[in-house]
Amino acid sequence: MGLILLVEDEPGAVALMRRYIESSSFEHKLAVFAKAAEALLYAVKNKVDLFILDIQLLDYRGTELARQLRSMPEYRFTPILFTTELAGEELSAYREIKCYDFLVKPFTEAEFQRTFQAALEMGAQMQAAPEILRIEQKQFLFEYEIRNILYIESFGKRLFIHTAQSGGSEVTDQISGYSLLKLLDMVPQNRLLQCHKSFLVNPVHIYKIDKANRLLYLEGCKTAVPIGEKYQKAVFERGQP
Known part of the structure; x- marks a missing residue:
């Protein structure tokens, strides 16, 4: 019950x-x-x-x-x-x-x-089993609940995965050997949204879109994520809270 x-x-x-x-x-x-x-x-x-x-x-x-x-x-x-x-x-x-x-x-x-x-x-x-993103790094296997991912940033040959933790804190992991496009292919359709050539965001965490300055604000995240001109139409249609 x-x-x-x-x-x-x-x-x-x-x-x-x-x-x-x-x-x-x-x-x-x-x-x-x-x-x-x-x-x-x-x-x-x-x-x-x-x-x-x-x-x-x-x-x-x-x-x-x-x-x-x-x-x-x-x-x-x-x-x-x-x-x-x-x-x-x-x-x-x-x-x-x-x-x-x-x-x-x-x-x-x-x-x-x-x-x-x-x-x-x-x-x-x-209540169903959470969706998991699994990433291999040498002899290690990292697992992320997709619903906890805030955003993913590409910087050179490295990716930084920012996740929300209990108590409102944010944790960042660095991985290599993966592109944003590859990660998009690894998660169920529409779970992550590309908002910039260097950024993926989780739409469920968006609480504010600054269209004038092309910025996204996410729950539990102090960093504003940029919106690329190429991606703004998709972001405005999909991400508006």
Whole structure:
């Protein structure tokens, strides 16, 4: 049985969403909290499959709770749905925190069910075995979860692979004997995106595109990645968060 964590401080909204969830999913347990701090403690002790967070909570904001959850390795890719009454704020949260989707109150049962079921399906897909990039270097074999790769830089005959680690840190490995084109052929289609003759990026980590200066900004990465003129059309179409 999977676990859904609902963080909502309005009893009426809790009752409504509980009814919607119970009518659509018999395979999930629902845990409800009114305060973000209590919900975070519960998430630390239990494996949650889907978060539904109100942006305005009693103690602190749901967006801050989402950031705390995203800093935990086990919840970096867990679907998060936001509910809010504030027009515009849900879009900011969506882009900054990479929630799965949002619901603006008041929403209908049909709207809830459509978004809720899609999030469950996405969560189930994310639970599948991670895709691995394997690179041989002399007598060593390096393995990288593709979802953790931030970007790959080509410099002369060397490649630098930048990956996101638990706790928000970044690790860089140097490899030789591979080209960017070869790496693109080694990963499933569309997992990595070439944005420059010397750079590949992981589109799932893009949170901002500076079109004027042709720069990409990635979650958990202090370095802005350049966009080459040859690649900008593909990047703007594919990478826009």
